[in-house]
Amino acid sequence: MKRFSPDLPHLYVRRKNFVFRLVIPTHLRDLAGKSEFKVSLKTKDNLTALRKYGEVEPYYQNLMEKLRRGETLTSASDLSYEEIVQMAAIQGRTYKPIDQLIQNPAEFMQTHNDWSKAGKPKGPEFQSYFGTATSTITLSGLVTFYEDDQIHLLSSLSARERSKKINPLQNAVKQFTAFLGKDIELKSLTRQQARDFHKSLKAKIASQEIKANTASKYITHMRVLIKTYKLAHDDETETAFDGLNFKADDNARPPFSIDFLNERWFKDDIFSTLNPCAKALLFAAIDTGCSFKELCGLNPEQDIKLTATIPHIIIQDNKNRQLKTTHRKRTIPLVGYSLKSFQAFPQGFTKYATDNGPSNASGLINKFMKNNGLLETDEHSVYSLRHTFKDRMRKHRLPEELQNFLMGHKAQGMGAHYGHGHSIEDSSTYLQHMCSDWKYFTPHAS
Incomplete structure (x- = not known):
């Protein structure tokens, strides 16, 4: 295996195939559980290799920074769900949840063969192959995720229009986390918690603290945020807020005669x-x-x-x-x-x-x-x-x-x-x- 160029220290060529290779310093190898980061770029084309190198190199440099901070990479909990999904993408694979993978025996066997050829890695890399990682995003992180996911729509809005779109989402999360008494991970959110929040809003409507339209917006915004996150991760299951609605007030402005x-x-x-x-x-x-x-x-x-x-x-x-x-x-x-x-x-x-x-x-x-x-x-x-x-x-x-x-x-x-x-x-x-x-x-x- 030879280096492709002195200017690209981690890009190598092996039998005309390009490979990314980043050696891990000896004193960090116990934390990493390996001696190097190595991944095939799955191409023989120079331009394609350079493009993929630009995608791969920052990702593994970020992992190296984690090691320098004393963080271990041998445990799945040390990488976020998004990082594990990205790991699969960097290695030229599509992350699929385990429940989807096992529905296709041929695809599952191919994944197992690929994992075996890679040396049967453990921890986060194992999860990236077999889709066993779970989301670690918190409720408060859903708005930022929404902004990133919907950037193609939000980028055309003025600063004021963007605020009018995002602020109600942030307020809905604020109202719900205040009701719970804390911010929690999305994966720990239960249907009962959503129903209890819905019930508390009914009480506020009854005491005239808020209007039904306001309560309905809280529920709708939470549903939109969670649904956006789920769909972005190929999860089409219902959210905890599905079916929880309020009959909105008829507050349309009357016409002038x-x-x-x-x-x-x-x-x-x-x-x-x-x-x-x-x-x-x-x-x-x-x-x-x-x-x-x-x-x-x-x-x-x-x-x-x-x-x-x-x-x-x-x-x-x-x-x-x-x-x-x-x-x-x-x-x-x-x-x-x-x-x-x-x-x-x-x-x-x-x-x-x-x-x-x-x-x-x-x-x-x-x-x-x-x-x-x-x-x-x-x-x-x-x-x-x-x-x-x-x-x-x-x-x-x-x-x-x-x-x-x-x-x-x-x-x-x-x-x-x-x-x-x-x-x-x-x-x-x-x-x-x-x-x-x-x-x-x-x-x-x-």
Whole structure:
């Protein structure tokens, strides 16, 4: 066996096959239970060998560091479950739990032969062959694991959006571990502990400490975290929280009535003391049905089309924000109060085009409306405008498929996925008819 290159001290060639070999110093061999780390890279190709070397070398250097700290590698408990799974991958094998392995006798025998040829190693390496390692992750470690596993989805989110996604998961773990009185390993979690937590949440709902929706989120978030971890390790069994649910409160915001808006919002210029950008943002929501987040996230170069034959906006992914789901993408003709808003702010609502902008605008406008008697009830908020928009579409008998499209809701049935859908001309005609709701609307008023 000869070294491949002086610059790669642990890469060797044996009969044209590449091998990684890291000699363990004499004084550390008792801790390691062997004299060297050696693994075939299972290739004769130079480039493939170099790539695999880059993967293997850091792994075994990490094991060497454990030895230097006085940690033994002869016991399976000295390596985490993830490290044992990684050990199998580094050696060109796929880690499979023992219960899966024994279901395929031929595969089990092949694994046994490979283990024998490797010198029948013990400890963690034995576990990496026969899938006998168990998870050692704690409940508090599930969130970090989730972030790593879902990085392909989380990387596209802004810092605020990422926090809104991760913080509830962290809080759910915090609530559960506080109930248990300690952090525990996932493998020790029992169904009874989950049921006891569920029961304790029922008591809090009964005493009005929390709402059913809040309790339901705790359970759901724990289920998501555990399921994500299990699926990442080819474990499709149920979680301890499966089937433990709460009937959620119906806390949907009520819609504003058309009469209330006409008499309290539009009859007089009662919004004159609200800053112009906030007012325009609010009025843009009236005849588009969009949320503040969607409106504030518009890219003026790509998403605002005021000079088109039919002025419109496009709700789509852009550099400012990502959509929750693919069916949220839509083209909305501008009519009525919404068209006037965009004509006043053709570049969009730049004052609130930041991560916190939609929330800041919502807080400011809700406070203004509360102080000026512009909320129909205490249950109303700016988000109620989306519910009003939906009711108005029902009133004017827009096709249900078009209603779902304009709201950004997922269409029901296969029929909605055929053809090109409703044209922008048809959508504009329907929305123009809806403007008849506004008793005091003047298209050319300032």
